[in-house]
Amino acid sequence: xxxxxxxxxxxxxxxxxxxxxxxxxxxxxxxxxxxxxxxxxxxxxxxxxxxxxxxxxxxxxxxxxxxxxxxxxxxxxxxxxxxxxxxxxxxxxxxxxxxxxxxxxxxxxxxxxxxxxxxxxxxxxxxxxxxxxxxxxxxxxxxxxxxxxxxxxxxxxxxxxxxxxxxxxxxxxxxxxxxxxxxxxxxxxxxxxxxxxxxxxxxxxxxxxxxxxxxxxxxxxxxxxxxxxxxxxxxxxxxxxxxxxxxxxxxxxxxxxxxxxxxxxxxxxxxxxxxxxxxxxxxxxxxxxxxxxxxxxxxx
Numbered sequence: 001x002x003x004x005x006x007x008x009x010x011x012x013x014x015x016x017x018x019x020x021x022x023x024x025x026x027x028x029x030x031x032x033x034x035x036x037x038x039x040x041x042x043x044x045x046x047x048x049x050x051x052x053x054x055x056x057x058x059x060x061x062x063x064x065x066x067x068x069x070x071x072x073x074x075x076x077x078x079x080x081x082x083x084x085x086x087x088x089x090x091x092x093x094x095x096x097x098x099x100x101x102x103x104x105x106x107x108x109x110x111x112x113x114x115x116x117x118x119x120x121x122x123x124x125x126x127x128x129x130x131x132x133x134x135x136x137x138x139x140x141x142x143x144x145x146x147x148x149x150x151x152x153x154x155x156x157x158x159x160x161x162x163x164x165x166x167x168x169x170x171x172x173x174x175x176x177x178x179x180x181x182x183x184x185x186x187x188x189x190x191x192x193x194x195x196x197x198x199x200x201x202x203x204x205x206x207x208x209x210x211x212x213x214x215x216x217x218x219x220x221x222x223x224x225x226x227x228x229x230x231x232x233x234x235x236x237x238x239x240x241x242x243x244x245x246x247x248x249x250x251x252x253x254x255x256x257x258x259x260x261x262x263x264x265x266x267x268x269x270x271x272x273x274x275x276x277x278x279x280x281x282x283x284x285x286x287x288x289x290x291x292x293x294x295x296x297x298x299x300x
Contacts, residue, residue: 047274053267066274076275078250079258086165086254087233090172094229095222097173098180102188103210109185116182123178131242134171138243159244164252168240172233180225187221188214227290231283255279 047066049059070076101119109115122130137145138158145158158167191214199209237256240246246253246261253261255275263272 043273043277046269047277049270051269053269059270062270066270067278070271070275070278073271075250075253076255076258079253079255082165082251082253083234083236083255086169086172086236087230090169090176090233091226091230093169093173094177094180095184095226097177098184098225099218099222101177101181102184106185106188120178120182122175125175127175127238128242130171130175131239134239135243138167159248161248161251164244164248168243168252171239171243172236175239176229176232180229183225183228184218184221187218191217223290223293227287231286234283235279 046059048061048063049066050062051059105115105119137143140146140157146155149155149158156163158164195213196209199213204212234254235256236254237260240252240254241257241260244252246257259272259275259279262268262275
């Protein structure tokens with residue numbers, strides 16, 4: 001029996017096993033094609049067409065006109081500028097705070113695991129619900145935060161022109177720093193203890209261990225976490241729309257809010273979809289550059 005089985009296996013062509021694998025992957029590939037492929041093709045068609053809600057099945061081809069319209073719109077570039085500044089600011093703050101919390105709380109969490117539930121609680125709340133909560137707390141008339149700030153002589157409107165950007169950025173940092181903390185804590189706890197112990201035996205201090213061992217080994221985790229948070233922050237919508245609606249004026253209008261207003265309020269489906277395709281293209285380019293940099297670093 002064994003020789004026959006071995007002979008049968010030896011007699012099979014090398015590509016037969018590959019076809020078996022493709023047949024097994026077939027249902028998954030079909031599902032992904034329906035889930036991702038159809039919306040991608042539909043968005044591409046709509047971005048190159050003039051279409052209305054009453055005629056979604058009969059778009060009129062206009063070529064690249066929608067892209068030209070979007071790229072010539074000052075509101076689009078204003079939204080891109082806000083989203084970029086917002087994403088850079090909150091991502092940097094989340095990485096710094098998350099890493100600092102990892103270094104400070106890792107010994108404590110090792111002894112009291114239940115603390116993780118409290119530390120991760122903010123990111124479990126829906127961003128829209130969080131926006132409603134802060135909208136009530138920051139209200140000039142009934143909000144508890146302005147009342148306490150007035151006691152120390154601060155009377156500015158935190159959702160006004162001077163403070164709107166800072167307010168929405170702080171709320172984003174408070175909600176999503178736990179994500180950065182969790183991702184960086186996992187990478188920090190994976191650092192081999194033998195390296196740290198050997199460095200201390202050789203006389204290295206805490207700063208030397210951090211600079212020579214901890215930080216270099218944490219760079220990949222910092223890069224991946226930073227990329228995830230940057231993309232998520234760049235397309236922020238929920239809590240900013242609830243808090244300010246993109247205002248005052250268009251001061252806090254993110255790219256997602258711009259697309260929402262163009263699509264639903266102005267009913268300009270083609271330009272809205274074109275803007276979303278540009279956002280997708282920018283995300284793919286950033287991801288490609290990051291992956292190339294990481295692969296170059298791993299090979300080096």
